[in-house]
Structure formats: C-alpha cells, structure tokens
Amino acid sequence: MARLAEIVPLTLVLTIAGSCGVLTSMVEPIRWGILATGGIASTFVEDLALLDDCRVTAVASRSAERAAAFAKKYDIPHALDSVQALAASDEVDIVYVATPHSHHYLPTLRLLEAGKHVLCEKAFAYNAAQTRTMFDVAREHQRFLMEAMWTRCNPAIREMRRAIKEGMIGEVVSVNGNFAISGDIPPSHRLRNPELAGGALLDLGVYPVTLAHLALGVPESVSAEAVMDAVTGVDAQTAITLKYPNAIAQLSCSYRGGAANEVTIAGTEGRIELHDYAYRPSGYTLVRYDGGSREFEAPYVGHGYVHEALEVHRALRQGRLESTLVPPQSTIEVMEILDAVRERIGLRYPGETHPKQS
CATH class of the missing domain: 3.30.360.10 (Dihydrodipicolinate Reductase; domain 2)
Incomplete structure (x- = not known):
C-alpha cells in the first residue's frame, strides 16, 4: 500500500505532519493494538499503514483463529485471544476499540485501567452515563481517550x-x-x-x-x-x-x-x-x-480514517489526554x-x- 507521501502532495504531507507537532520520520513509532477483526478494523489498519510514525503490534479477538488470520493478513506480530491479553501487552501504547458499541464500555475501562490509551468507535457507549464514566476513568489513570468520530477530523x-x-x-x-x-x-x-x-x-x-x-x-x-x-x-x-x-x-x-x-x-x-x-x-x-x-x-487521505489517527498522534506527541477536534464534552x-x-x-x-x- 502506498505511503502518505506517495498519494498526496508534499505540501499537504508537511501540513498534516506539522499538525501532529512532528515530522513522522523523526520520532519513535506509536504502537497500536486493535480490538476486534471486522470490516472497520481492517479499513483502520489499512489507513494506519499510510503513516510512518506508528506500527500495529497486536490484534485481539474472542476468536484466536480470527485474530491469527487478521494478524497474518496485515503482518501484525501478536495475535491475542482476549481484551485482557491486549491490556497486559507491553507492546501496545494505544488500542483502537472496533467492537460493536454494545461492547465498548467494559473493554475500554479494562484497557484504561491497565494503562493503555484508547480510541473507541462510535456510538461511544450505550448511553451518556457510561460515556461519562469512561472519561472519568481515563482522567483517573491519566490516559488519552477519544471517540473515533472521523467526521469531526475530516x-x-x-x-x-x-x-x-x-x-x-x-x-x-x-x-x-x-x-x-x-x-x-x-x-x-x-x-x-x-x-x-x-x-x-x-x-x-x-x-x-x-x-x-x-x-x-x-x-x-x-x-x-x-x-x-x-x-x-x-x-x-x-x-x-x-x-x-x-x-x-x-x-x-x-x-x-x-x-x-x-x-x-x-x-x-x-x-x-x-x-x-x-x-x-x-x-x-x-x-x-x-x-x-x-x-x-x-x-481526505486513504479511507478517511487517517485524519482521526493523526489527531490521536498529535495529542499523544504533545502529552495531551484529550482531543481538541473530538473533545470529551462533545461526545458526552x-x-x-x-x-x-x-x-x-x-x-x-x-x-x-x-x-x-x-
């Protein structure tokens, strides 16, 4: 798959990279874990492949077979069979939660409590009460949490x-x-x-x-x-x-x-x-x-998910725990x-x- 610089003009690459506060070739990669193996997880991983400042290091699914197949398809080093294993991995900085929205709340809490940053798909949770708790736990553990609302980053x-x-x-x-x-x-x-x-x-x-x-x-x-x-x-x-x-x-x-x-x-x-x-x-x-x-x-670049990934990277590089494009209060x-x-x-x-x- 083409890298970012191969599919958009250099001026746009510099603008996008600059918005992250870094030029991608000059920094340590951010290590992503992926929770779930469905279609949206696939398209997100394909968009991450367009960026030079990150690696996908692990994927987790309740099915070890699906995790292994996903890992093989996208050349991901670690295939795991549970959210607990993903939370415990030393090879992951941030997790993209791509499960159905009925399965966002508890996995996100487990990941935050284990010290992982999280990008969680929308709808963010069942309800606003769960959403407030998720952001409260993120603040308690000093972890970054953002709704994967790609529209706001477009x-x-x-x-x-x-x-x-x-x-x-x-x-x-x-x-x-x-x-x-x-x-x-x-x-x-x-x-x-x-x-x-x-x-x-x-x-x-x-x-x-x-x-x-x-x-x-x-x-x-x-x-x-x-x-x-x-x-x-x-x-x-x-x-x-x-x-x-x-x-x-x-x-x-x-x-x-x-x-x-x-x-x-x-x-x-x-x-x-x-x-x-x-x-x-x-x-x-x-x-x-x-x-x-x-x-x-x-x-937009790639499938369109590149821009929310860039927003995550920009925040993490700057040491911020909240997005400015997708702020917690807006999600709530x-x-x-x-x-x-x-x-x-x-x-x-x-x-x-x-x-x-x-």
Missing part, C-alpha cells in the same frame, strides 16, 4: 467549521441531515440485533446528530418518532427534531432506505451543502443568498441527545448497564 468538515465561525453563512438557523442505507440485513446483524445495541439511531443517526451538534451545540428540546423493527424491536427508521433558541435541526436515519445521505447547514446569509456521502466529504458547496456559489475541495453531549431520542421512541436494550450496575 479536512472538509474542519474547513466548513472555519467558514461557519467566520460568518460565511451568517447565523445558523437550520440543519437538515439524513443517513440511510438499504439491503437484505439479517436479524442477527449488528444493525438489527438488540443484544448488540442495534438500530438505526446509534449506528447511523449518530452522524447527523454529530453534525447538528457541531453547528448548533446542545439543543433546548428533543423530539423524535420511529418505526420499530417488527422482528427485533430496535429502531429501523427514526426522525429527530432538535430545537434551539433560534434554530431547528431536522434529522433522520434508517436501514430501510431513504433520502440521499446529504446535510445542509443553513444560515441567515447562505448555506453549506454536504453531498453524498456527507459524513466523509471531500469538499462542500457554499451558496450565498446574495448570489453565486462556490465549491470547496478538501480531499451527543450521547445525551441520543439518550433523549431513545427515551422518546421507547428504545431499550437487553443487558444495558449503567455504571453503578457494572
């Missing part, structure tokens, strides 16, 4: 945020966003399986909610309606309205098909359009109401919104625990 999204802050569209008055997929999804699949905290909301809805939060912050009220899966009982299709003092966000998510996966952030003087696929964009359209539009290009606030939506649509998960019950 170059186009970062440029879009700058444009909004600089008043390019005036005061934000609305966010409209959708994330829908379709296909023959079996009931056992993580999207539909309540035992794995399935449903459209936590898996897909977290993206439009995150973009609404990014543009508008914490809403003053949350309302929602859902069509529940007749077989498994999770939400198959959910519509969300977030009310702010001077704005409204109308969001939707579905695994039954739906509108294009686009987001529009509208202001008093213009709007920003993020086209399909809006949660990993390579640019955006800025439309001004007084005439004219402009296309902004900001391509998004989980609180998701909790409120679940309350409105009556979505409960078997085995869901709050910290005092764990």
Whole structure:
C-alpha cells in the first residue's frame, strides 16, 4: 500500500505532519493494538499503514483463529485471544476499540485501567452515563481517550467549521441531515440485533446528530418518532427534531432506505451543502443568498480514517489526554441527545448497564 507521501502532495504531507507537532520520520513509532477483526478494523489498519510514525503490534479477538488470520493478513506480530491479553501487552501504547458499541464500555475501562490509551468507535457507549464514566476513568489513570468520530477530523468538515465561525453563512438557523442505507440485513446483524445495541439511531443517526451538534451545540428540546423493527424491536427508521433558541435541526436515519445521505447547514446569509456521502466529504458547496456559489475541495487521505489517527498522534506527541477536534464534552453531549431520542421512541436494550450496575 502506498505511503502518505506517495498519494498526496508534499505540501499537504508537511501540513498534516506539522499538525501532529512532528515530522513522522523523526520520532519513535506509536504502537497500536486493535480490538476486534471486522470490516472497520481492517479499513483502520489499512489507513494506519499510510503513516510512518506508528506500527500495529497486536490484534485481539474472542476468536484466536480470527485474530491469527487478521494478524497474518496485515503482518501484525501478536495475535491475542482476549481484551485482557491486549491490556497486559507491553507492546501496545494505544488500542483502537472496533467492537460493536454494545461492547465498548467494559473493554475500554479494562484497557484504561491497565494503562493503555484508547480510541473507541462510535456510538461511544450505550448511553451518556457510561460515556461519562469512561472519561472519568481515563482522567483517573491519566490516559488519552477519544471517540473515533472521523467526521469531526475530516479536512472538509474542519474547513466548513472555519467558514461557519467566520460568518460565511451568517447565523445558523437550520440543519437538515439524513443517513440511510438499504439491503437484505439479517436479524442477527449488528444493525438489527438488540443484544448488540442495534438500530438505526446509534449506528447511523449518530452522524447527523454529530453534525447538528457541531453547528448548533446542545439543543433546548428533543423530539423524535420511529418505526420499530417488527422482528427485533430496535429502531429501523427514526426522525429527530432538535430545537434551539433560534434554530431547528431536522434529522433522520434508517436501514430501510431513504433520502440521499446529504446535510445542509443553513444560515441567515447562505448555506453549506454536504453531498453524498456527507459524513466523509471531500469538499462542500457554499451558496450565498446574495448570489453565486462556490465549491470547496478538501480531499481526505486513504479511507478517511487517517485524519482521526493523526489527531490521536498529535495529542499523544504533545502529552495531551484529550482531543481538541473530538473533545470529551462533545461526545458526552451527543450521547445525551441520543439518550433523549431513545427515551422518546421507547428504545431499550437487553443487558444495558449503567455504571453503578457494572
């Protein structure tokens, strides 16, 4: 696979490397462990291979066979059969938790308590209570913890945020966003399986909610309606309205098909359009109401996970325990919104625990 310098211009490489506070060839590598062996773990490891300042040194799965196969495919030295073994490894600095979100909470706590830094996939946990505990434990053990919300680290999204802050569209008055997929999804699949905290909301809805939060912050009220899966009982299709003092966000998510996966952030003087696929964009359209539009290009590297890995590396190199692009408070606030939506649509998960019950 091509290295970072082979697929993007040198000026961009220097900019990206500089954002980490280092030039990648001049530092000791950060050693990554990977928890789980599914598709998202594969794409993340492929993106890590584009960076010169890290190594993947271990992978862990409940299946020793799957761990061994993954390790062989990606030339990873150590294949382990449990999160406990990964936590105990002296060859790992930080762990990427790529398990279903039903299996984020306890493994992350074990890893933090064992002294590992953690990048944990979204949705971050079952609920905001667990999320707060996870960050509390990270602070207690002086470990770095970040939600793997690649959208917040995406170059186009970062440029879009700058444009909004600089008043390019005036005061934000609305966010409209959708994330829908379709296909023959079996009931056992993580999207539909309540035992794995399935449903459209936590898996897909977290993206439009995150973009609404990014543009508008914490809403003053949350309302929602859902069509529940007749077989498994999770939400198959959910519509969300977030009310702010001077704005409204109308969001939707579905695994039954739906509108294009686009987001529009509208202001008093213009709007920003993020086209399909809006949660990993390579640019955006800025439309001004007084005439004219402009296309902004900001391509992502690799599969798009490179940028969240760079944010992790930048923080670790600088000795910081929290991300500035994906701060803990933002992760908590998004989980609180998701909790409120679940309350409105009556979505409960078997085995869901709050910290005092764990």
